[in-house]
Amino acid sequence: MRFVERVAVVLLACTCLHADGLVLIHAQRYAMGTMFDIVAYHASGQKAERAIEVALAEIVRLDHVLSHFDPESDLAKLVRTGRTGFVGVDPALYDVLSQSMEISRRSGGGFDVTVGPLVRLWQNAQATGHPPSPEAIAKTKRCVGYEKVQLMPPDRVHLNSDCVSIDLGGIGKGYAVERAMQILQGAGIEHAVVNAGQSSIAAIGHPPDRAGWMVDLGVDGTGLGEIELRDSSISTSRQGRVPMASGDRGYGDIIDPARGRPVESTVTVIVRILSATQADALSTTLLLLPIEEGKRVLEGFPGAAAVWLSATGDVISMHRDIRAPRWKR
Amino acid sequence: MLAMLAMLAMDASAETLIRWDLERIPPTAALGITTLVVPAAQPATIRAALEQGYRVYVEIEAASAVTFKPIAGAAGVIVKGTLPAAQLDRLAQYGTPVRIADDRGKWPHIRTNWVTRNKDVLQVTNRSSQPWLENNEALVRIAMARAPAAPPVLLTYTWQPVTVSDLDRGPRLENYLVAIAEAGSFGADLVLPLHQRFEEALVNGDPDARADWAEITRFVAFYAWNVPFQHQAVANVGVVTADPMRAFELMNLLARHNLPFVSIAPSALAAHELTGIDLLIVLDDLDDRGLQRVDAFANAGGTALVAGTAAVKPGAAALPWHRSAPVKSERRVSYTVGKGRVVESPTAPSDPNTFALDMRQLLGSGRRIVDIWNGITVLVAPYARRSGDGMLLTALNYAAQPLPIQVRVRGTFSRVQYEAPGQPAALLPFEHRDDGTEFVLPALRIGARIFLTRLP
Numbered sequence: 001m002r003f004v005e006r007v008a009v010v011l012l013a014c015t016c017l018h019a020d021g022l023v024l025i026h027a028q029r030y031a032m033g034t035m036f037d038i039v040a041y042h043a044s045g046q047k048a049e050r051a052i053e054v055a056l057a058e059i060v061r062l063d064h065v066l067s068h069f070d071p072e073s074d075l076a077k078l079v080r081t082g083r084t085g086f087v088g089v090d091p092a093l094y095d096v097l098s099q100s101m102e103i104s105r106r107s108g109g110g111f112d113v114t115v116g117p118l119v120r121l122w123q124n125a126q127a128t129g130h131p132p133s134p135e136a137i138a139k140t141k142r143c144v145g146y147e148k149v150q151l152m153p154p155d156r157v158h159l160n161s162d163c164v165s166i167d168l169g170g171i172g173k174g175y176a177v178e179r180a181m182q183i184l185q186g187a188g189i190e191h192a193v194v195n196a197g198q199s200s201i202a203a204i205g206h207p208p209d210r211a212g213w214m215v216d217l218g219v220d221g222t223g224l225g226e227i228e229l230r231d232s233s234i235s236t237s238r239q240g241r242v243p244m245a246s247g248d249r250g251y252g253d254i255i256d257p258a259r260g261r262p263v264e265s266t267v268t269v270i271v272r273i274l275s276a277t278q279a280d281a282l283s284t285t286l287l288l289l290p291i292e293e294g295k296r297v298l299e300g301f302p303g304a305a306a307v308w309l310s311a312t313g314d315v316i317s318m319h320r321d322i323r324a325p326r327w328k329r
Numbered sequence: 330m331l332a333m334l335a336m337l338a339m340d341a342s343a344e345t346l347i348r349w350d351l352e353r354i355p356p357t358a359a360l361g362i363t364t365l366v367v368p369a370a371q372p373a374t375i376r377a378a379l380e381q382g383y384r385v386y387v388e389i390e391a392a393s394a395v396t397f398k399p400i401a402g403a404a405g406v407i408v409k410g411t412l413p414a415a416q417l418d419r420l421a422q423y424g425t426p427v428r429i430a431d432d433r434g435k436w437p438h439i440r441t442n443w444v445t446r447n448k449d450v451l452q453v454t455n456r457s458s459q460p461w462l463e464n465n466e467a468l469v470r471i472a473m474a475r476a477p478a479a480p481p482v483l484l485t486y487t488w489q490p491v492t493v494s495d496l497d498r499g500p501r502l503e504n505y506l507v508a509i510a511e512a513g514s515f516g517a518d519l520v521l522p523l524h525q526r527f528e529e530a531l532v533n534g535d536p537d538a539r540a541d542w543a544e545i546t547r548f549v550a551f552y553a554w555n556v557p558f559q560h561q562a563v564a565n566v567g568v569v570t571a572d573p574m575r576a577f578e579l580m581n582l583l584a585r586h587n588l589p590f591v592s593i594a595p596s597a598l599a600a601h602e603l604t605g606i607d608l609l610i611v612l613d614d615l616d617d618r619g620l621q622r623v624d625a626f627a628n629a630g631g632t633a634l635v636a637g638t639a640a641v642k643p644g645a646a647a648l649p650w651h652r653s654a655p656v657k658s659e660r661r662v663s664y665t666v667g668k669g670r671v672v673e674s675p676t677a678p679s680d681p682n683t684f685a686l687d688m689r690q691l692l693g694s695g696r697r698i699v700d701i702w703n704g705i706t707v708l709v710a711p712y713a714r715r716s717g718d719g720m721l722l723t724a725l726n727y728a729a730q731p732l733p734i735q736v737r738v739r740g741t742f743s744r745v746q747y748e749a750p751g752q753p754a755a756l757l758p759f760e761h762r763d764d765g766t767e768f769v770l771p772a773l774r775i776g777a778r779i780f781l782t783r784l785p
Contacts, residue, residue: 030728
């Protein structure tokens with residue numbers, strides 16, 4: 001078994017108007033460091049185009065709100081001003097933080113959006129080729145901890161530390177996918193899929209002649225190769241690693257906040273659940289936790305399913321059946 | 330520093346030629362251009378274009394060159410594909426200018442997240458992926474290195490729909506603009522095919538089409554390289570390979586990660602000065618003189634990676650740099666040689682993306698010509714001013730939407746001027762840090778160029 005080579009090919013043959021009168025609309029937009037694709041079937045191509053455009057615009061807006069790269073983002077402003085007291089933030093930022101805190105609590109701190117200082121510490125180690133000292137790790141860990149983020153409804157946030165920072169990389173794309181899907185549904189779109197750089201995918205309804213949207217899990221021979229995704233979301237996480245100048249293996253970009261070190265695992269985790277936000281956060285979280293502990297966390301999320309895959313694509317473990325139910329049309 | 334970069338070709342230039350298919354053609358005054366490329370298979374269009382006073386290049390497929398006869402009044406012939414020398418000579422005998430268009434490129438775009446199979450749309454789930462840029466920089470650089478004194482590479486490609494909606498409507502304005510900007514950024518000429526629907530709309534005087542056309546011609550003019558001073562494309566990574574196209578994906582990913590490279594044939598290495606090369610990547614076997622050249626290159630301060638050749642396989646004979654003590658890491662053996670080093674990797678690179686990231690690390694931040702942040706959909710190309718006191722940087726954002734891009738250029742410059750199509754030139758604030766010049770491109774939508782000058 002091996003991971004399928006993931007080569008996205010250009011669509012060369014496609015009937016845009018289907019027999020049942022549904023028009024296929026597809027658009028894409030770059031945001032959050034990746035490409036978002038939205039596909040929808042609808043009786044009115046114009047209506048679907050408008051809805052997709054609004055959804056893509058919201059994704060781009062969220063990028064400006066949630067980015068930790070952009071010094072003018074709402075998040076960056078919060079980090080600059082939120083350490084001295086409660087400050088008002090964009091409702092979307094508050095919503096993401098609120099959901100992040102909830103998942104942090106339920107995962108015992110496994111998922112933690114305040115891990116940013118540790119991420120930067122190890123990025124610096126990658127650049128210099130020297131791992132940080134235990135003292136530097138310990139010192140940086142003092143800046144990390146989700147409990148340092150205090151929320152006051154409806155939209156006020158206080159960062160209760162002089163060095164805490166926030167990185168929404170583990171949840172932001174999922175949130176953007178979910179918001180886009182809400183906009184599409186609000187516009188009356190019943191059959192659509194939103195794909196954020198392959199790592200976060202959400203689907204409503206189904207394409208014509210299918211019970212759900214086909215999603216390739218990237219594994220040959222396990223029987224899990226493809227699933228049908230419908231009214232659900234899926235997210236995939238795996239530790240990435242860039243070699244260092246010395247030729248040694250580099251450090252991954254997913255950091256375990258408890259240990260203050262990059263996750264060593266070579267496992268791929270795929271999570272399926274209704275909420276794209278939760279799928280995104282949980283797939284990262286499960287990389288940080290022992291499998292059994294991860295399964296216990298998943299018990300707190302009704303309907304959540306997950307699969308752990310080895311580097312060679314073998315199924316290591318599964319929580320519920322990651323394959324979508326066989327929908328009847 | 331500028332004199333210390335490898336020059337790739339003659340003075341940079343680029344020209345976009347518009348390809349037209351419809352028999353009806355707007356007058357030259359309406360289009361604002363005087364040259365068209367028309368396929369030989371459209372004789373009526375050729376006649377119509379000539380009658381309206383257009384300068385017409387006739388486009389033919391390489392396969393039909395053997396029977397092609399020049400058309401009276403045509404300005405020249407553009408041959409798509411590879412043409413044997415004998416055929417080229419035959420065409421040249423007619424006295425008509427002949428240009429070969431490299432049709433191996435792709436209409437530049439960012440790949441979709443989709444896969445199709447049996448007409449089914451298939452989403453693929455994977456860890457978050459960096460957008461995959463379909464681009465032609467490596468193709469242009471390889472061609473430049475093959476014939477440095479030749480005219481610019483002439484690219485051509487057909488429209489490839491990216492989204493399903495594109496199937497119906499053809500290229501959008503930004504698709505045309507990115508194509509023009511890409512060729513111009515990398516110093517290539519381009520035969521740009523217009524979609525039939527767009528041609529029809531232009532013929533009918535459709536206001537939207539006319540507005541799009543105005544933007545297209547603005548880009549064509551911007552990328553015609555009417556810039557003060559002459560510039561030459563530069564590189565500081567040398568890739569030694571007998572067959573650049575066999576190593577294409579490696580070079581494609583070097584380009585993708587903004588590592589400007591020049592390909593060097595193994596037979597040419599011994600005599601190559603390697604001026605300005607900081608990193609030499611050896612992918613094919615070298616003779617003794619070539620190996621000595623690698624050793625001398627490292628001795629003078631360069632870093633050489635010898636990857637997967639017979640010379641570095643287990644059990645091979647000693648190499649010139651083996652006089653130094655080896656330092657072993659997980660995947661490599663490194664030898665300090667004089668002021669530089671030679672790194673051996675017994676296996677050939679397998680994953681081009683990882684390899685390119687690896688090469689960035691091996692080069693180190695101090696020796697990278699350009700670094701960018703917040704711009705993973707952006708490719709930059711450096712050019713040195715012939716006079717040696719300045720540099721020009723082209724920047725191209727394949728995402729075609731405004732992004733603030735942070736840039737660090739090696740060397741300290743005292744003036745940073747930014748130009749983009751349709752925008753007035755602006756001086757950018759900058760900082761000097763660690764022998765580099767850092768600045769922010771405020772909102773790079775598609776393309777821009779940055780003049781970096783050292784004032785006396």
